[in-house]
Amino acid sequence: MYFGVDYYPEHWDESMWEPDLRLMKEAGFNMIRIMEFAWSRLEPREGEYDFVWLDRFLKLCEQYNMLVMMGIPARNVPAWLIKKFPDLAVKTKEGVRESFGSRYTICLNHPYWAEYAIRLAEEMATRYGKHPLVHSWHLDNEYGDGNVCYCDHCRIRFIDWLKNKYGSIQELNAAWGLVFWSLEISDWDEIWVPALTNRFMHNPGLLQDYQRFFSWTTVQFVKRQAEVFRKLAPDQPITTNLQSMTRYHTDYYQLAEVLDVVSINYYPPLSYNSADLDLMRSLKNQNFWVVEQKSGPPGFAHNGYLTPHPGETRMYTYQSIGHGADAVLYFRWRPSNFGQEQFHKGILDYDSKANRIFREISQVGTELEKLAPIVKGTTCQAEVAIMFSYDARWALEHYYPHPDIQYRDHLLKYYFALQRQHVMTDLVHPGSELNKYKVVFVPLMYLMDQEIADNLARYVEQGGTVVYTFRSGAKDENNNVVRSTLRPVIQRMLGIVIEEAFALAPEAVNTILTADGETYVSSRWVDLLQIENAEVIARYDSEWYKGYPAVTLNHYGQGKAYYIGTFTEDRFIESIVSRALSDAGVQPILNAPEQVEVTVRTDGHKSVYFIMNRASEPAGFDLSESYQDIFDGKEVQGRLEIEPFGVRILLKTE
Template sequence: MYYGVDYYPEHWDETMWEPDLRLMKEARFNMVRIAEFAWSRLEPREGEYDFAWLDRFLKLCNEQDMLVMMGIPARNVPAWLIKKFPDLAVVTKEGIRESFGSRYTICLNHPYWPQYALRLAEKMAERYGSHPLVHSWHLDNEYGDGNICYCEHCRIRFTEWLKEKYGTIQKLNAAWGLVFWSLEISDWDELWLPAMTNRFGHNPGLLQDHHRFVSWTTEQFVMKQGDAFRKLAPDQPITTNLQSMTRYHTDYYQLSEQIDMVSTNYYPPLSYNSADLDLMRSLKNQNFWVVEQKSGPPGWAHNGYLTPAPGETRMYTYQAIGHGADAILYFRWRPSNFGQEQFHKGILDYDSKTNRIFKEISQVGEELQKIAPALKGTTCQAEVAILFSYDSRWALEHYYPHPDIQYRDYFLTYYLELQRQHVMADLVQPKTDLSKYKAVFAPLVYLMDQEIADNLARYVEQGGTLVYTFRSGAKDEYNNVVRSTLRPVIRNMLGIEIEESFALNPQEVNFMSAANGDIFSSSRWVDLIQPVQAEVIARYESQWYKGYPAVTSNSYGKGKAYYIGTFTEDDRFYESIVSRVLQETGVQPLINVPREVEVTVRTDGHKSIYFIMNRASELQEIVLSGTYWDVIQDMELQGRFEIEPFGVRILTKT
């Protein structure tokens, strides 16, 4: 278990380094992440490198037996480079060239920037590639954020990317349907980027391919950076920190192929939640690292309202570990009293004195020394999967079927209900082999090609249970509406026809009645379903379409496929449909605890380690069936016990 903190030695007087490192050891830290924003100190003038300060810091780390995750700056360039290449700055969607002075403001498609960034990477790899303390390499910072540019360099490279994909202009014109509004091109030089237009939007095919291109651009540079280290530092793993589902201009499934270990940031509870942790674990189907774990309140121009309550930092640390994290590095050691993140707090405050958060994190450090042997070799194994599609989210971004149906929000309704029923889930791509899962949920898989459709039908036919929702498969791979409403293989799998589909007025609410008498709300979207073979689970209660099926199920091959034809804000519906699927497929809760309490498990196939975490604001009562061992308190545990708000119990059962 790697346990540590993000530190910026270049921000502080060197006399502070040794006391800081000694205090880190008191907290039981064994790793520190450094240098991801330090290009101006590492290369203060073009071709003049200064590693002496970094050498001095590593020497102090050696004295404290502290491993180093070495950051490699790339996108926050020094002033001399932007002065040499003014066109390196990003051109915004509005056509404005950004000024120097912030972060992520350079164009990844500039012809010369990669040479300078890769040269710095190679210099660092040559110097520290065999350094005994340099444990791993952290490529830049937050590659899933920023850097969408609309300059001429981008247009030229986008054109080359499209040439490679489509081969001929005729195929491009046909794929995008550019005959609409007379947008057809006859020469590759006539291609354009989807920059700002008037009130009418860009062609959906253009928008979709541009999203893919932007993601590919990042993937390509990360691959080049990674190759440099694999050549010069082959024994040190490569990583970079990915972010929450609120950031989605880079396809993390693709990006993760370019790194050895997936890492992430984790700043709950607002923009991050445990689904982001499960996504990181699912990207490479292996454990991951958290290299920016929330300690104090994060903030840029504000401060205070996200201050963690006592126990909260500890609980979210164990939440990350319980979902598969093998490293926890807190952001950051102390807040900076200068620069743009002055209000982004850390473990210590500005005065550098120890405080309650330091003591809480030190407590976790002590506990991890007990827990680490049990965690060794364990990972999370899920029986359920939820399909997560960047392609679908991109397609939905510009042309939502309803303004109040958002991809992430709808995805999380299914994820969070599974969590409330104490079942873990993998978050997988639609083309993933699904055969190992007992149940799969497919919310808003809006954009779908034939390969995805065949994959889902094959999964059900071979014995799986699938929950398929409205608007899934509505678009093809070119972001064009599918003429047949449902692809034939999906229609056969679901055992239905869709007679008509439409959005409801935002204020309009209908209801649907289930066969067992339950009544649920229905809003935002309506599919009028005609069953062919399917069983009707619920019907609309009123309006001119009263009596039409809203939810169906169909046996197909050895499996079963559910169709959810409407949107609902009623949590009872999601509880009902998830419960039904879990019961039918034999998926059991990890431990029976109140819905407000989260449970995760890590296992090596022999021993299992359960993390029980109270995310509620009230005391919760737990009743165990069977005997467990409390790893932290070194005691046998059975029967009834209480867990306080933000409380954590870690139990083993062999």
């Protein structure tokens, strides 16, 4: 278990380094992450590298036996580079060059930027590739977060990308449907980028492919960076910090293939939640690292109102570990009193004195001495999955069927319903092998190709249970509407035909009535269903389409397929999730209250249960079996009480 902090030695006078490292050791830290924003200090002038100060810092790390995750700057370029190549700056959708002075403002497709960034990576890999304290390499910072560029460099490379994908102008014209509005092209140099238009939107096929292209651009450069370290530092793992599902610039499933270990930033509870942790674990189907764990309140717009309650920092740390994290590094050691993140707090405050947060994290450091050897080799094993697709989300964002139907928000309704029932969940790529799961949820999988459709139908036919929602599979791989509304194989799997589909006005509501007499609110979207083989679970209960089936269940092969044809209140989602789990024989990890989150890590011989009270009120529930408390070694059975933001970690040996 790696436990530590993000630290920026270039920000502080050298006299502060040694006291900082000494205090870090008091907190129980064994790793720090450094350097991801330090290009201007590492190469202050073109070709002139200064590693002497970094060598002095590493010498101190050696004195305190502190492992180093070495960051590699790439996208925050020094002023001399942007001065030499002014067209390195991003060209915005509006046609304006971004100004130097912020971050992530350079074009990833500029032909010279990559050469300079790779040269810096090679210098660092050569110098530190065999350093005994350099444990791993962290490539830049937050790939996938940055502005999309619409410059000529991007257009040239986009054309090459399209040539490789389609092969001919005729195939491209057909895939995008460019006959519409007389947009057909006869030569590759007629390709345009989707910059700002006066009123109407760009062609959806163009939008989809440009998004794919930019995701590919990011992955290709990260791959090129990774190759440097695999050659010059082959024994040190490679990672980079991914972000929450609020970010969807880059397909993280593809980016994860380039990395040895997936890492994430984690700043709950607003823009991040435990679904993001489960996504990280699912990207490579293995444990992950948290390299920016929230300590104090994050800055920028929040400015302090997300200050953690006593116990909250500790709880979120164990939430990360309970979902599969094998490393937790807090952001950051102390806040900067200068620059753009002055209000982004850290463990210490500006005065560098030990405080409440430091003492709480130090408690975690002490506890991890007992926990780390127990969780070593354990993983999270989920019986349930949610299908998650960047491609589908891009399509939905470009041409949404309803302004109040958002991909992430809708997916999280199912995720949190599963979490409230204390079931662990993977977030899987649509092409993943599904047979290890008992239930797979498919919410708003707007864009779907034939391979994905076949994969789902095969899974159900072989005994799986699918919960499939409205608008899933409505678009094909080219972002064009499927003419049959549902692909034939999905239609057979669901046992229905969608006779008509339409959006409701934002203020309009309806109700659905279940076969057992329960009424639930529905809104935003209506699918009117014709039944072929399916059983009707609920029908619309008002308006001109009263009596039409809204929710169905079909037995297909050895499995079951639910269809939800409307946007429903959370209470109905809770009921359908519960029914699907029960049908498939999925049991809760523990029977705990909703405010208590429960996860489990196992190696097949022992199971470690993480029980976390996310509320500011005490919680309690009864255990049906006997467990051992990790920290005090005592037997725990019967009533389990947990204080506000409290954590109990229990061991069960098989």
